[in-house]
Amino acid sequence: MTDTLSIKAQLQTCRSKEETFKTLVTLSKTLPRLTAEEKTEDNKIKGCESAVWLIIEESHGIRHFKADSDAKLMRGVLVAILSLVEGKTLTDIQQMDLKAELAELNLSSYLTSSRTNGVLAILGKIASN
Template sequence: MNNSNQTLTIKEQLQACRSKEETFKTLVTLSKILQRLSSEEKTDENKVKGCESAVWLIVEESNGIRHFNADSDAKLMRGVLVAILSLVEGKAAKDIQQMNLKVELAELNLSSYLTSSRTNGVLAILSQLQQP
């Protein structure tokens, strides 16, 4: 992922979608930019608990700045991960902890894709992103 300049374009792309189908196509396109994790990285330790689909999240910190790698067995979820990670990639841990990620996520127009079971998984991802 590691390109924080994508934040605006991803947000703008999703906000420009005028239908559920358009949002779906955008998420599938976005899913292709998420670098796949190796089987060695897909460990129970990296697995996000509470997700309907299998989701793995790796957080690395360098000089106080966080970088994220994630993957899912579901293409749509990979697109959602790209959108979520675009909000936090390359930011300091304390800045991420102070963000209202639920509000930020709501601005990405993903609500039609976040069924109640998927929402629980997304909330688990947001929670993990904001851990100290």
Template sequence: MSLPTSAQAALEAFSACQGWEQRARLLMQWGEQLAPLSDSERCEDNRVSGCESQVWLLIETTGQYRQFRAYSDARLLRGMLALLLVRVNGLTLTELQQLDLPDWFAQLGLARNLSPSRSNGLQAVLTRMQQLLASDD
């Protein structure tokens, strides 16, 4: 499966980083691109449980394609969400079900640098994404 253009750009940018400090800075820059959610969207129904930080995740369906929107109050996690969204948005349900998202973060060189709490938070987001896809099916 080929990468969406924005995901390819992310992969190239993160591959060029020399170490974790550069990746962390780049991660925060990516996070700044996330559009904030409205107060009504930042509700308990959209909140991801299992994250230390506040994280909200929404799904929108247009025909066979899925579009996710997400936001977090934590800067690094916002960057992780931005990178997640560039990889998944615009894919069909079948494509999303075949996607190996932990591998995506490993390709970006981020998986090995995540603290246990960030890894758990990211896993909670991925789990919630699967739940939304299953209920959207």
């Protein structure tokens, strides 16, 4: 996966809704697909407009994430979200203002109220024990 600074820079340089959309679709291609076995009800995020699955694995206190969605745009948003939290400890993640970090990525025009609820559900699961 591309590093956080690069993703942040790519999204912040977008000057139009169309440019942001193209960037998100391009980013979506960098997210490895989950297997059918990984797309379980337990891994599914409730409250998302599209189907979204999130797997959190922890090794030596460091969190690693796998995610997928049936929607390209949401996969791009997942890449942006995961770039902020991948490889951090739960404590580090809980001390971050993830909503503010996401706001800096120019995604607001894509986060309709139903998508915002889904993103908040994703952020909630990422920051939970």
